[in-house]
Amino acid sequence: MNKGGILLAGIGALLVGMTVFGKTDIRPRCAGLAETALHASILIESSETVEQTDSLPAFCRIRGTIDPDIGFEARFPLDGWNGNYFQAGCGGFCGRIEPDRETHSNAINHALRRGHATITTNGGHEGESLGDGRWALDNPAAEEVYAHRVLPLTRAAGHRLVEAVYEAEPAYSYFSGCSNGGRLGAQAAQRYPDLFDGIVIGCPVLKLSVNGGAFGAWVLQSNSDGDGGRILDYRFIPKLAMLERNALAQCDALDGQADGAIAEPGLCQVSLDAIPVCEGEPRNDCLTAAEKRVVGLWYQGPVNSRGESVFPGMPAGSERFWGHWYLGDETFQGIGTLLADGYGTYLGFAEDPPGYSALQFDFDTDVAKLAAQGELFDALDPDLAAFRDAGGKIIMWHGMADPLVLPGQSRDYYEAVMSELGESQTTAFFRLFEAPGLGHCWDLPASLPDGMDLLGALEQWVEADIAPDEIPVTQRGAEGYVAASGMLRPYPQFAQYADKSP
The missing domain is CATH 3.40.50.1820 (Alpha/Beta hydrolase fold, catalytic domain)
Known part of the structure; x- marks a missing residue:
């Protein structure tokens, strides 16, 4: 037509x-x-x-x-x-x-x-x-x-x-x-x-109602130090590669292909047990107890006081992107942080609550209140x-x-x-x-x-x-040649990838 x-x-x-x-x-x-x-x-x-x-x-x-x-x-x-x-x-x-x-x-x-x-x-x-x-x-x-x-x-x-x-x-x-x-x-x-x-x-x-309202609030609340600061910020970015390696080691092959990416993140509950807890001066090959708690909560996703899941957590394999969206830099907290707070403040509820912050979101009572705007x-x-x-x-x-x-x-x-x-x-x-x-x-x-x-x-x-x-999907090298290629296939099939050389 x-x-x-x-x-x-x-x-x-x-x-x-x-x-x-x-x-x-x-x-x-x-x-x-x-x-x-x-x-x-x-x-x-x-x-x-x-x-x-x-x-x-x-x-x-x-x-x-x-x-x-x-x-x-x-x-x-x-x-x-x-x-x-x-x-x-x-x-x-x-x-x-x-x-x-x-x-x-x-x-x-x-x-x-x-x-x-x-x-x-x-x-x-x-x-x-x-x-x-x-x-x-x-x-x-x-x-x-x-x-x-x-x-x-x-x-x-x-x-x-x-x-x-x-x-x-x-x-x-x-x-x-x-x-x-x-x-x-x-x-x-x-x-x-x-x-x-x-x-x-x-x-x-x-x-949008729950992704923006509940998941966004969970990301902010779980990362709050209780005094208006953040536990994970731009200084945490060097540790993201370690988190990605940890996730790939546990989850990459679950789809039948060990290809450097996770096709079925929903099949994997990432464990942080193999990552040591930092002692003494912070380093990039360990996590502090507070950092480990935040990362675990981000993977878990929001739950209410009864432990019931409200929305999924961040997918295994997404760690390299956390810096851009949530950690920002010295002057900016990241666009995902702005979106998370802005949705509840201005769009999430039928009537905009004065003085609202996503840090106030109640996972027992406020999830249902998102439904009106969800319509x-x-x-x-x-x-x-x-x-x-x-x-x-x-x-x-x-x-x-x-x-x-x-x-x-x-x-x-x-x-x-x-x-x-x-x-x-x-x-x-x-x-x-x-x-x-x-x-x-x-x-x-x-x-x-x-x-x-x-x-x-x-x-x-x-x-x-x-x-x-x-x-077809491709990745080009610095000289324009196809450095790697692959093929996306319609769900429920998996993508397939093959290395290329110039």
Whole structure:
């Protein structure tokens, strides 16, 4: 099914469309767009042509606002438009327009290079960083836009911009996002099944209410020294390699492959018994008693006073990423720390509690209070029949070493969809790929190859009906050669890796 309004008979017809669009000079229309009244919901602040660089093709850059407060930047190729539309998600609490994000994490440039007309937004509000949740204070209207309404509002405006610039409707519409952007991708399939032909859902925080509210509070509380300080901070980072080696020694081979990454972290309860307790001056080959307690609690995950699990803990193999997300540096505590405190303070409860801190979260009484906002934010509906019947396709992926958005929730959701629709019906339009050794959304290099073309795989599935039975992954050396490679396979299969040499 084609949701853009142009029905093209097969790939050949699509290529013809690409040639026609590529010959059209859109520069005059791009330059005059700021003076054009497209729609009452769209305020165009600027439009200009940007010439080709070594990394990007020439494009039309459009900046503006979509009613109510969705700031956006669109980048449309000046030549060689492939006839398609691409919309990116935004991570964390959003609040910023980031068109030049690298890799595929809530980014648009990789799609622009493929010829897509692309757009990215700030999620409907402004913030100082992706960890700034102050915009949500007593602001339920903005929370609803952030939760899911940004999807149809942006898509409608994006299509109007495409039609104004190219004088044609998009042939296919794609969405890709990671973390909160992945949650938005799931919301699109669940709430708005007619918006997109294909969706890439990466490391999705499907249970934002509990992941953000309870797990985040547990990370902060278990790391508190009781006097306003942290037990683990940036000075602990040199010990993370020791923790990773300890986890790999216990867990790497449980999936049948000793390949330097843990594919099944849920099968392993990491023991710290082999790591000595520091005596005398602290060293990097031991843990103090306080450090060992915090690490053990992070692996365990939040529990209530009866010892009942509230949410899983950090996966074995994620240790190398703890510094980026939770330990920070001399001036910054880490984005995960900001997100953990900000969710409960500004988004987690139906009414924002004055003076709240995640250090006050009560694991006996407050978990249930997260459910009201969970109805708004969480993306857990397994009934994707409407999206399936509309012809949509989904590629979901998750790094199995993700310490911020715990990877088990993607598998749990996928299994719930299979239970709802049946395995064969599900795999016909929806596939999950688990990536061992990969953390959260490519923000740091993985321990195994992680270079993959997810959008290309999705295009093949949507436009040529070639299902992704495997997705190649590569890791390039300093000279550009393939240093290592592998193949991601759809769940429940495991990825496979092979070393290469220049």
